[in-house]
Amino acid sequence: xxxxxKVINLKPSARKRDQTRQMQLDSGRQVxxxxxxxxxxxxxxxxxxxxxxxxxxxxxxxxxxxxGARLExxxxxxxTLESKRVKIKAExxxxxxxxxxxxxxxxxxxxxxxxxxxxxxxxxIHLN
Numbered sequence: 001x002x003x004x005x006k007v008i009n010l011k012p013s014a015r016k017r018d019q020t021r022q023m024q025l026d027s028g029r030q031v032x033x034x035x036x037x038x039x040x041x042x043x044x045x046x047x048x049x050x051x052x053x054x055x056x057x058x059x060x061x062x063x064x065x066x067x068g069a070r071l072e073x074x075x076x077x078x079x080t081l082e083s084k085r086v087k088i089k090a091e092x093x094x095x096x097x098x099x100x101x102x103x104x105x106x107x108x109x110x111x112x113x114x115x116x117x118x119x120x121x122x123x124x125i126h127l128n
Contacts, residue, residue: 023031028047033040044053056063073079088094096102104110112118 018036019034021033025031029052030045030047032043032045034043035041038058040057042053042055042057043051045051050067051065052067054063054065056065
């Protein structure tokens, strides 16, 4: 559940709703803010014009898009992903590593498919 904060209701700005504001950064990147009747959009744009980060604030909630060579998320305690659907897609490889236990649970079926061999290695393997 999203964190709540106190909201102060202010009168809407008399300025025109469709507008774009830009701020040039020392690196050559720009911070661009677009706003219109339906949404507000914050972008961080590379000097060449590629959008690195996009935050759309809509009536349905925020949508965040990040484009780059790497995306790193680090937490000292816990990282929770909660959604109706989660999809992880990689062109080369996916690795899941744990120094503790690893548990997969599903209230429906679990499918495993490989076009190559499947290896299961363990001290004891319990099936059923």
